[in-house]
Amino acid sequence: MERYLLTITVFLPLLGGLIILLIPKGRDELMKWVAAAAAGLAFLVSLWLLGPFEMGSAGMQLQERYLWIPGIGINYHLGVDGLSLPLLIMTALLSLLSVVYSWRIEMRLKEYLFLFLLLETGTLGVFVALDFFLFFVFWEITLVPMYLLIGIWGGPRREYAAIKFFLYTLVGSLAMLLAIMLLYFNAEPRTFGILELIQQQPLARVPALAALAFWGFFLSFAIKVPMWPFHTWLPDAHVEAPTAGSVILAAVLLKMGTYGFVRISLPMLPETFKLFAFPIAILALIGIIYGALVAMAQTDLKKLVAYSSVNHMGYVMLGVSAAAAAVGVPEKAHAATIALNGAVFEMIAHGIITGALFLIVGVIYDYRAHTRGVAEFGGLGARLPLYTGVTMMAMLASLGLPGLMGFVAEFLIFVGSFGVFPELTALAVTGVIFSAAMFLWTIQRIFLGPLNPKWAELPDLDRREVISLAPLAALMLAFGVYPRPLLDMINVAMTSLVAVLR
């Protein structure tokens, strides 16, 4: 059983989706329960992984490896380490909560649930695949269901947003395919194995091809993150996507980009990444400040949260590029380790916090006010105390209040990056001022001041919404007060990664 845990985790949602396809039309409750059971089981199995997973040891664990297409060196290869396991569990959790949140979906429920579970399998697979072919397959699997989720269940401009999302990401995928091919054809023996390619460093002697491969990956990952200036698909996609789609988009899909940078770009092309680390750090810095300032100017709550993601993913990329810049500089290895720890911690923190924020937007938009105009609210704090409390907590977490998860991440990123890029980091730290201004102004406009009589009858959170939000709020607080359980796991992986980079 233990040998197949990863496969079970990844394919349980798909299995649930296939069962749902077999359920006759009209049995909506049954479909929902099957979906919840599949997502719930996947989450439980992902938690179960923590048992056999050895916290203290670096390297890939729970590996599964079978020949798939031996002729061209393709394997079915899965494994987890301290980088991917937290992302895997987070993905499973947020997918489950999103299914719970989606309970009131009525339109084309069967397709919705199937696509959603297919999406979950794709995202889970990306984080555990250790073979490029498999990685690419999972990567592309995520694209189609998300496209359809936006395009069918989305808002008024859903088709525009869906096409934009699809094409933009597809361009990135093609660039990644090119990079993978470059690595494959230069490897000896030829392989798609990610670990083998890291070991071999096939492009280490051909800098021009290495640069080509690097920028291929870069384009793909940077669009996904999204880094400035590749971010404009994000606000459109978020605004039009249904709430659960937004949650997965922000919490999980964006992480695929930063995960790619840490899992692939950094160890596979370290010298090349180092070469371009500074300009990439500048893009990250622009994203940090630009994201916060533009978010401040938004009147649509969903767009505001979307741009705050640009800001936060900028922090992640600052940490990653600082680590890249420290490649081959032994005295900066510690700083690089700290920065990477922060970057990975921020991936999880942003997933939990921003996932919660999109649920929060959904709560007010989908079933209550049917508007997301920040200026149209006011004074809700008096009417919806529970909702106000959760929202304030998530926003304070997002702006980096100590005691909540976001602070640990930002702090580690800043401390680590400061050891490598002191000037850039000093500028980036101003981001904490802008994001504070942005979120507090948002809180003020929505919750404080006199109650807008239009909303005098709004009900507070119902039970299902509490079930969706409470785990996220609890995690924000728990890992903010005591980050060790998560951070120790990440630290082992990042310490060994930096050691490989020397």
Next chain:
Amino acid sequence: MSFVPLILVWPLLGWLVNGLAGRRLSRTVSGLVACAAVGASFATAALALAAYVQASAAQAASAAEGASQTALSVIVPLFTWLGAGDLWVQASLQVDALSLTMALVVSGVGFLIHVYSIGYMAHDPNVSRYFAYLNLFIFAMLLLVMAGNLLVLFVGWELVGVCSYLLIGFWFARPAAAAAGRKAFVVNRIGDAAFLLGLFLLFTALGTLDISEIRHRVGELPDGLRLAAALLLFAGATGKSAQLPLHVWLPDAMEGPTPVSALIHAATMVTAGVFLVARLDTLFLSSPAALVVIATIGALTAFYAATVALRQHDLKRVLAYSTISQLGYMFVAMGAIAPAIGIFHLVTHAFFKALLFLSAGSVMHAMHDVIDVRRLGGLARTVRWTAAGFIIGGLALAGIPPFAGFFSKDLILEHAFALGMASGNYIPYALGLLTAFVTAVYITRAVALTFFGVPAEAGAHPHESPPVMLWPMALLAVLSVAGGALGAHAAGEPLLRFLAPLLGAVEVEGAAAPHPPAAILMGISVAVAFAGVLTGWIVHRNRRDPSLGAMGTLLEQRWYVDALYDRSIVAPGHATGRWMAGPVDLGVIDAAVNGVGRLFAALGAASRRLQTGYARQYALSVLIGAVLIVGYWILR
């Protein structure tokens, strides 16, 4: 001293009880739980003090033969908070003279203000939320002052900030309160960003964030780096302690309930910046240039805020500017290499300023929330106890002997003068003396307009506050009178001697500490204070309030600093955001993306025309292609 963490545990428990079960508790139980939590915290801190004094004495006895005597500092480790790379942060508490002094002030004054709050907030529907926030604040402030690690200190620093935000905006339905809370948080964040940078600098250079290790190893840092770290941390201090140029949030913070103003925005939280400088005294005292900056900013702030206080009409705002001004004095003490004196003033100020605020709150209670001095008057006849409290606090603030403020302020001026003798820079002293005069004038004005003369509004029927509010005021009044004994020469300066081994042990290079003529300086201080009170009384007796013409307008408008910030920072900031969101993001970046999309669509449309479907045409193309290839091979 393993029981020391209990000092923090009590208010945390109080917060949990009121935060989780508050809605089910009766108002009385809510208040009692909160008061008991802080009271227990104070009692535990007092026990810790006793244990510390005992341990100190034991250490002194065993080291009697040794010449050098270092201050005892007990580290109580709690747990390893986080670890990544070589950054390991140990959550620990540091028990020494400074942290104990602060903990006693925070929990002691905090306890009195909690008790007062029971009466003041008696009719508020959300009293359990209020007490939950207040307990959380006490926890955070104690964490700040007792932290053994700079990052843990920063955690406390941010948590007191968020409590301040929540409490300023406690009556959030009022737009002014909501805006004031946000302003406080954002302005503080500017300082916090600088604080963080200073912290990164220290960690990158020293590889540790442990406070006692930093204190002992600052000598290893190059001068420039030390100066940069000191200035960055001081910039953080200017935010929290409302010094120029980040002072603008504190007057607005008066939108919060008055006990909150007394506790957070007068007695405790705002002194965190002063505390930070004392906590890292070796860093600051070994950066002469930083000391000049600190003394100068402190003196300028003291003077600026005192002048503004001359022409404010909201009694609480007068006190707010007064707080800014007094904090300036504390920084002057820090800059004049007298951190223990600064802490002494911090303590006496906590007593008399808390008293002043609670008395002002009592005035509001009596007058149904009227707090504009132009609408008050004659209250000394109707609410005697409140008036007595305010006047005692006012005399202490004005520096009239033998009230507490006199002793601490006089010592600061003495050290500022010594600074002048040593360095030739008499500006802090001169401004400090001038400020002392202005201080006496503005507080006399506030007293004259509020409590004397004929009431401005005849219809009001002021009633005295209940005992639950008056008793805390009475105790603070006693402390405002007797608190000077903590540092008075005649009383043996117990507080200064207690702090001396920790804060007095710093060697300052080249300073053969000059001895200023203390008696003459004291005479001058007293004369200036009396002159100020007299001037204030002559000008404002019978509730006269001359407008001072153009200068009065300048002062009423706070020297136009707030307006300047709105025009030059806030408005352009929003405009930049809108510009980036509109013309840049949609107009350039997104347009470029969509442009690329359209370009490919156009290329597709154009190339479609090549696909005519005529086999002849395709054959011709193949032929032309073949000819070109062959031609290339031949001519090559």
